[in-house]
Amino acid sequence: MAEAKLYVIPGSHPARSAMLMLDRKGIPYKRIDLMPVISKGVLKAQRFPGITVPALKLHGKRVQGSMEIARELDVIKPEPPLFPADPEKRVKVEEAEAWGDEFQQKPRRFSWWAFKRDRAPMASYSEGARLGVPIGLAVKTGGPIVALAARFNGSTDEAVRADLASLRDDLDRIDGWIADGVIGGPEPNAADYQLAPSIRLLMSFDDLRPFVESRPCGELAKRVVPDFPGRTPPVAPAEWLASLRA
Numbered sequence: 001m002a003e004a005k006l007y008v009i010p011g012s013h014p015a016r017s018a019m020l021m022l023d024r025k026g027i028p029y030k031r032i033d034l035m036p037v038i039s040k041g042v043l044k045a046q047r048f049p050g051i052t053v054p055a056l057k058l059h060g061k062r063v064q065g066s067m068e069i070a071r072e073l074d075v076i077k078p079e080p081p082l083f084p085a086d087p088e089k090r091v092k093v094e095e096a097e098a099w100g101d102e103f104q105q106k107p108r109r110f111s112w113w114a115f116k117r118d119r120a121p122m123a124s125y126s127e128g129a130r131l132g133v134p135i136g137l138a139v140k141t142g143g144p145i146v147a148l149a150a151r152f153n154g155s156t157d158e159a160v161r162a163d164l165a166s167l168r169d170d171l172d173r174i175d176g177w178i179a180d181g182v183i184g185g186p187e188p189n190a191a192d193y194q195l196a197p198s199i200r201l202l203m204s205f206d207d208l209r210p211f212v213e214s215r216p217c218g219e220l221a222k223r224v225v226p227d228f229p230g231r232t233p234p235v236a237p238a239e240w241l242a243s244l245r246a
C-alpha cells in the first residue's frame, strides 16, 4: 500500500488538525509543505477537488478538508475513534467541530493581517518545513503572496477589528464545551483536534496569548497540540483588544 501523503502549508491550523489525527490513528504519512497561494495550483495539479490544505492522499483516495479527513480516518481505522459511539454525544461533538471549522477563519484572517504589516515573524511558523527554498528567502520575497493571501482571506482592518471584538464570546463558547464535557476529555475527539490548533495559532500572537493561555481552552490547546510553531510580537492597536481586556 502506498504511503499516505498529506499536503500542508506550514503553520496552517487545519493542516495541524489533520497531522494530529493521523498521528492519533498511528497512520504514517509523508508531509508535503506548500507555499501559501501557490498551494492552490499544486493541489489542482494533484487533482484534488478543492484548493485548500489539508489535503490527503490515502489508499488511492483524495480526501480534502479537516472534517472530511476526520471521517475518512474513522472509516479506514476505527480505533481509537475520533467521534463518540453514543449518537447524542456524537451530535454535540459534530456541532463543536463544525463551529470550529468556521472559527478557523478568525485566526487565519488575523495572521494574514499581521503578516501584511510585518512578514519577518512568518519564518518562525515555518520551523521544520521543507519549501524547496530557504525560509529566509521565501519570507523576504513573499510580499506578493502575503498581499494575495490577505486579500483572499478578507484580512481588512474592519474585519479583523470585528473578529477581535467577538473573540471573547468565542472563547467563552469553547470553554463552555469543555465544562460540558463535549471536548477536553482524556481521549481527544475530532472537535478537540479541530479547535485546539486554532487556539494554538491565536496563542502564537503576543497580542492575544495573555487573553487565551490561562483559560480552559488555552490549557486544552497546549495539551492537545504540545508544540505549535510561530511567534508574532505585538501588532494590533491597543484599542482593538479592549473587549478582550474588559
Ligand SMILES: N[C@@H](CCC(=O)N[C@@H](CS)C(=O)NCC(=O)O)C(=O)O
Pocket (backbone or CB within 6 Å): 009, 012, 013, 014, 015, 036, 037, 038, 039, 040, 051, 052, 053, 054, 064, 065, 066, 067, 101, 102, 104, 108, 149
Ligand atoms: N475549513 C477548511 C479550510 C482549509 C483552509 O482554508 N486552509 C487554508 C490554510 S489554513 C488554505 O489552504 N489556504 C490556501 C492558501 O493560503 O493559499 C479545512 O478545515 O480544511
